[in-house]
Amino acid sequence: MVREGSARPIPKVISVDDHVIEPSHLFDVWLPHKYRERGPKPFTAGIGDLQYIGGKYRFTTDPDGQVTDWWEYEGEIFPYKRIIAAVGFSRDEMTLDGITREQMRRGCWDPKARLEDMDLNHVEASLCFPTFPRFCGQTFAEAQDKEVALACVRAYNDWMVEEWCGDSGGRLIPLCLIPLWDVELAVAEIRRNAARGVRAVTFSEIPTYLGLPSIHSGYWDPFFAACEETGTVVNMHIGSSSQMPAASPDAPPAVQATLSFNNAMSSLADFLFSGVLVRFPRLTLAYSEGQMGWIPYALERADDVWRDHRAWGGVRDLIPEPPSTYYYRQVFCCFFRDKHGIDAIEAVGVDNATFETDYPHVDSTWPHTKRVAAEHVAGLSEDVAYKLLRGNAIRMLGLPFDEGRVTAATA
Incomplete structure (x- = not known):
């Protein structure tokens, strides 16, 4: 274990997993005019009954219910709930009740206020996942009118790059969507955004659960190549x-x-035995909000299977080296509360782990991230603490911070 003695100041955090609540004007401003009537529309209404069906929440409106901000898109309605805008509430108030943007902490949806909340929380930079589009754009992938859906994906990305991140001085890091339903359109969107400096895209951990081709099929190879x-x-x-x-x-x-x-964990096993990381040796994967304490045994088991069972297991000719080789070379994890993972950090990978604050979700460490981070890295060397809280994220995303130190640390 890489341990070192006394308490010391910790570097400012770079969070690789936060979230943004979309402002009500997003599609009115960024969606081309010809699509606006068919695009997402914000509205405010009382929230009604909640049902939990097949692992998903179903909501209805109720004029007598708690006033809530919603989106309507292709006849489906999506409410904002307190657990996804939980910062500033007590633990007992972090419920599935509806909420309006005015009731939220302003940093949920306003980039200037977000930067102020980051300053309060010892955070220098932040990568934010979407809310209404869902974590990888499932909302648009499920839409019937794919012409409008594609326009919505592009509008969201334009808003993300130019408005949410645009005036942040690089502190808000753009994370873009792809049209999941068409790999060639996805490639085009990757290239369009990369041309303006975007270095992060959100993707599904298990595409087959969305009715999409698996990563084993070869369908996604043009996306991975791009x-x-x-x-x-x-x-x-x-x-x-x-x-x-x-x-x-x-x-x-x-x-x-x-x-x-x-x-x-399932997704990582899928990738390790898919051949994707063999065919694309410079591809980088990042697992967000999955924590890391489970990783050492998952890698141990994958290597055991490769060594003892690769012939009948169907990977003898597909995976030339132990699967952990590809994890340590190409995969990042992240954590915010995982002391077991810290105890096993050498097996997790001191160059593979990054940090997050999960603002503004119910799991968020805001405004206590500095204390939580300090508790986690208290026994680690200064170099390892730097990597976990900051350096690995800079290297992963190619961020314009600490260039000399990151280069020296990874030379």
Whole structure:
């Protein structure tokens, strides 16, 4: 274990997993005029009954219910809930109740206020996942009118790059969507955004759960090739498969919350045995909000399977080296509360782990991130602490911070 003695100041954090609540004007401003009537529309209404069906929440409106901000798109309605804009509320107030933007902390949706909240939280830079489009753009992938859906993907990305991140001085890091339903359109969107400096895209941890081709099929290879060529990091958030693991279909949501890392673990095994990381040796994957304490055994087991079972397991000619080789070379994880992972950081990979604050979700460490981070890295060497809280994120995303130190640390 890489340990060092006394308490010391910690560097400012770079968070690789936060979230943005989309402003109500997004599609009115950024969607081309000819699509606006068919595009997403914001509205405010009371929230009605909540049902939890097949692992998904279903809501209705109610004129007598709590006033809530919503989106309507192709006849479907999406409410903002307090648990996704939880910062500033007590733990007992972090519920599934509806919420309006005015009731949220302004940093949820206003970039200037977000920077102020980052300053309060010892955070220098932040990568933010979408909310209404869902973690990898499932909302648009499920739409019937794909012409409008493509325009919405592009409008969201334009807003993300030019408005959300535009005046932040590089502190808000753009994370863009792709049209998941068409790999060639996805490649075009990767290239369009890379040309303006974007180096991060969000993708599904398990595409088959969305009714899309698997990563084993070869269908996604042009996408992976474009990401490799442009240096675009493929970010996969827990829940980006629109399913969360549970032991029983009628289990309470607490079971899913406890098991939330399981899809990341399944996805990692999928990639390690897919040949994708062999064919694209400069492709970078990032697992978001999956934590890291599970990784050492997952790698140990994958290497055991490769060594002992690769012939009948179908990977003898596909994976030439132990699977952990590709993890340490091309995959990043992230954490915010994972002391078990810290205890196993050498096996997790001191060059593979990054940090997050999950602002403004219910799991967020805001405004106590500095204390939480300091507690986690207290026993680590200064160099390892720097890598986990900052340096690995800079290297992963090619950020314009600490160039001399990152270069020296990874030379």
